[in-house]
Amino acid sequence: MAYPAMSSIYAPVLHYVERSIHAEQIFCSIVTEMKFMPAFKDDPHLTEVHRQNYEKFYRKVKHPW
Numbered sequence: 001m002a003y004p005a006m007s008s009i010y011a012p013v014l015h016y017v018e019r020s021i022h023a024e025q026i027f028c029s030i031v032t033e034m035k036f037m038p039a040f041k042d043d044p045h046l047t048e049v050h051r052q053n054y055e056k057f058y059r060k061v062k063h064p065w
């Protein structure tokens with residue numbers, strides 16, 4: 001049985017978690033785009049950030065298999 005009062009307590013928390021995930025997705029997208037810009041193409045620091053983002057995000061994705 002669902003408890004409506006409990007869902008209203010956790011709704012703000014869920015909202016902020018979803019916003020946090022969205023912000024992380026935007027950050028990962030920007031870093032990936034920067035890898036293809038000539039000014040940042042061979043930057044080792046950007047390559048490392050991209051690698052870490054990929055590893056972190058890969059663990060969060062639910063695979064159908």
